[in-house]
Amino acid sequence: MSSFSKAGHLVSLLNKSDFKILKVFASSLKNRQILNLSTLSQYSNLGQSLVEHHLERLVKFGLIGKSNIGYTLLVTGLDIYVLKILSNRNIINAIGPQIGIGKEAEIYLAHDSLEQDKILKMFRLGRSSFKQIKRKRDIIFGTSNWLLLNIETAKKEYDILNYLRNSSISIPNPLYRSFHCIVMEPIYGSRLSEVENLNDPQSILENIIINLSIAYHKGYINGDLNEYNILVNNDSIFILDWPQAVKVDAINADAVLMRDVKNILNFFSRKYNIERDIGNTINIIKGI
Ligand SMILES: Nc1ncnc2c1ncn2[C@@H]1O[C@H](COP(=O)(O)OP(=O)(O)OP(=O)(O)O)[C@@H](O)[C@H]1O
Ligand SMILES: [Mg+2]
Incomplete structure (x- = not known):
């Protein structure tokens, strides 16, 4: 199962507090990627022992990584968080089959609340170089940089699509971006x-x-x-x-x-x- 299909399945298993904690990780990605218990407790407004309990679940599900210097968000963790945002905002309510896997992204067919087709592009840039980073350094260091690189790339594509759409050019119509994911209108061809x-x-x-x-x-x-x-x-x-x-x-x-x-x-x-x-x-x- 790909990381993203696994994320779709996991969204249904997580509760409100799990998402509160994922939110703290996702919101602080740019500034701090390794978080400890007290920071997580402070920003999630949950007691330390409750945070510990939820972290245990998130680590077990493969969404959060744990090391002796703290906790960090993993790729599937960010996938899940993005899916939750998209579903809360009624942008995507169901994920269909994967229709493309390129060097840089996984592409899924999805549905919104009216069962209209949408396309999800999840960036997976640097898969091979990430493996090298992982080999050479601490996994925590590698994962965060990998996520930031993919967020930046999604943002770049979304901004360009948005900018170009005002011309008569034939490109996919961009609808929304969240972290490393772009939602677009489908092109049937x-x-x-x-x-x-x-x-x-x-x-x-x-x-x-x-x-x-x-x-x-x-x-x-x-x-x-x-x-x-x-x-x-x-x-x-x-x-x-x-x-x-x-x-x-x-x-x-x-x-x-x-x-x-x-x-x-x-x-x-x-x-x-x-x-x-x-x-x-x-x-x-x-x-x-
Ligand atoms: N809006 C869309 N509508 C329909 N199909 C799409 C759409 N966007 C992407 N696809 C399908 O997914 C495939 C991969 O998309 P895209 O080229 O954007 O991703 P990529 O991972 O960057 O690919 P590459 O291998 O070129 O790096 C496309 O060839 C196309 O078949
Ligand atoms: Mg391509």
């Missing part, structure tokens, strides 16, 4: 990589270029453009996955744009025998 044969590949490519140009004029280059990050539905395309986007005035902007455009042109050349000049395509995107 297939990954460009998985479509057997496009009806009109030329017009799909043109459509992609138009969208890259809109993003560019709004100040962003996707930075991870490939056939897996583009969804296709008939003649419509949607560009996903923006956390690594680069600003057009960044020092490496031209190199990143070149790589993105190369990836896409190579794909259309390989699969559909469409040849397009890269320099000319970049000029069109830049509007020069």
Whole structure:
């Protein structure tokens, strides 16, 4: 079971005081990641022995880590806390199947209180480097930094999606962010990589270029453009996955744009025998 599906199951097993304690950990993540009994008691407004009792449960469930210097929030602990927030706010009330697992995130189909489909993107950035951190250092040190990195990345993607949505660009519609999780509207389509044969590949490519140009004029280059990050539905395309986007005035902007455009042109050349000049395509995107 993935960490997040486990979290969905655990939400129902936890009580109010368990969540009070998780809240103290989550709220203090930026400043203090290792907490002791008296701090937890002070911020949760629960007596020390009660805190100890709940910590024991949270440690047993794998939500909190314990060491000789104190207690710390683990990944599943933050997953659970986020799920609780989303459900309290009626943003997500049920989690469905996992529909994607990428290098950086786990993607789930979910439902809101009206049983409308929503998409949950839970960041899992640095899984492999985290293992190295864990090997080299105390687990407590590694976990907190890992969580902060994922929170920052979710925030970056959410802010960019929100900023770009005011243009005519085709991207997922962002609804909410909580810690390392983004809730979006679903896009019903297939990954460009998985479509057997496009009806009109030329017009799909043109459509992609138009969208890259809109993003560019709004100040962003996707930075991870490939056939897996583009969804296709008939003649419509949607560009996903923006956390690594680069600003057009960044020092490496031209190199990143070149790589993105190369990836896409190579794909259309390989699969559909469409040849397009890269320099000319970049000029069109830049509007020069
Ligand atoms: N809003 C959405 N609607 C429908 N499907 C989505 C949506 N967002 C993501 N997906 C699905 O989940 C997959 C992974 O999403 P995304 O590319 O955002 O995550 P990732 O983990 O960063 O991926 P990568 O492997 O590129 O790092 C997508 O290829 C797509 O199939
Ligand atoms: Mg992706």
